[in-house]
Amino acid sequence: MFNLTRRRAFGVGLLAAAALATSFGTTSFGAAAQDLKAFNIGYQKAGLPVIARQQQIIEKALADKGVAVKWVEFTAGPPLVEALNVGAIDVGWTGDAPPIFGQSAGANIVYAAALPSNGDGEAIFVKPTSPTQSLADLKGKRIGVGKGTSAHNLLVAALEKTGISFDQVTPVYLSPADAAAAFASDQIDAWAVWDPFFAIAETRYQPRVLARSSDVLKVNTYFLANKDFAKAHPDFVSTTIAALGDAAKWADQNRDKVAEALHEVTGVPLDAQTIAANRSKFGIYPIADEIVAGQQATADRFFKLGLIPKAVRISDAVWTAPGN
Numbered sequence: 001m002f003n004l005t006r007r008r009a010f011g012v013g014l015l016a017a018a019a020l021a022t023s024f025g026t027t028s029f030g031a032a033a034q035d036l037k038a039f040n041i042g043y044q045k046a047g048l049p050v051i052a053r054q055q056q057i058i059e060k061a062l063a064d065k066g067v068a069v070k071w072v073e074f075t076a077g078p079p080l081v082e083a084l085n086v087g088a089i090d091v092g093w094t095g096d097a098p099p100i101f102g103q104s105a106g107a108n109i110v111y112a113a114a115l116p117s118n119g120d121g122e123a124i125f126v127k128p129t130s131p132t133q134s135l136a137d138l139k140g141k142r143i144g145v146g147k148g149t150s151a152h153n154l155l156v157a158a159l160e161k162t163g164i165s166f167d168q169v170t171p172v173y174l175s176p177a178d179a180a181a182a183f184a185s186d187q188i189d190a191w192a193v194w195d196p197f198f199a200i201a202e203t204r205y206q207p208r209v210l211a212r213s214s215d216v217l218k219v220n221t222y223f224l225a226n227k228d229f230a231k232a233h234p235d236f237v238s239t240t241i242a243a244l245g246d247a248a249k250w251a252d253q254n255r256d257k258v259a260e261a262l263h264e265v266t267g268v269p270l271d272a273q274t275i276a277a278n279r280s281k282f283g284i285y286p287i288a289d290e291i292v293a294g295q296q297a298t299a300d301r302f303f304k305l306g307l308i309p310k311a312v313r314i315s316d317a318v319w320t321a322p323g324n
Helices: 006-024 048-055 057-061 077-086 097-104 150-162 176-184 197-205 227-232 234-253 255-266 270-278 289-304
Strands: 038-043 068-073 091-094 109-115 122-126 142-145 170-173 190-194 208-212 221-226
Touching: 038 048, 038 077, 048 057, 048 091, 048 234, 048 255, 057 234, 077 091, 077 097, 077 109, 077 221, 091 234, 097 109, 097 150, 097 289, 109 227, 109 234, 122 150, 122 197, 142 150, 142 176, 150 190, 150 208, 150 289, 176 190, 176 197, 190 197, 197 270, 221 227, 221 234, 227 234, 234 255, 255 270
Parallel strands: 038 068, 038 091, 142 170, 142 190
Antiparallel strands: 091 221, 109 221, 122 190, 122 208
């Protein structure tokens, strides 16, 4: 399982996402149907979309459309991108790496907007009793990480900055839940993951943090859309982006309520969500040339290391709202 290739993983994910699409009753991958019945949004256990769901901001913005808003939770970005590809969901939020892996595998996705990085809420860490004191000590170690995730990019970049080549460590590709179990039982030496999983680990282990994304990378997270859906229903995409902007304003003005909102939607313990909320940044903005350039640098790094099957040009997948 640990040696599952990205091509195979993407194919397996497509089968699962296709089943999900069937369960939602999507037509022509959810984008071509003129009589749209449901608007399906993919989200994870933290971040701005969770706030938007708890506040029902998108539902209120789309109230006059007569379309049901359905929320679909994912444990990580790669399966969310796979679901976007087949139209099981229409839009969704991920870190920086998943859309790169998806685009390289031919996923039918577009970048619709940018959000702040995971920053302080994503890290590489070890247990406090570990002999590993720094990134340099990771050479030869087994590191749990989700393949194609933002934490994967953090691991690659942190090692590169330290002068360790990626082939000098043993990445163990695991979902957050599986990595948590492996970390607890010492089957891996270190773990690279994002909030709220990082925050949960902090409450349980008080781990030694070797690097955070904010120390190593200047990246963004992304609001993505199924390409066909965005073409057929640009108003839904634009309205949702505007609604996420309202959610960001609410979060910044109600910091004391953010953790409770995250906890209410996700079920993640309140103490962990409080840690995650206190270091989160909220916002949503257009994908400027500088953002594209940064994402392209990440894509080029992955291709150079052989982590994606073919080179990609990020600008080819940037969505522009009609009239812009």
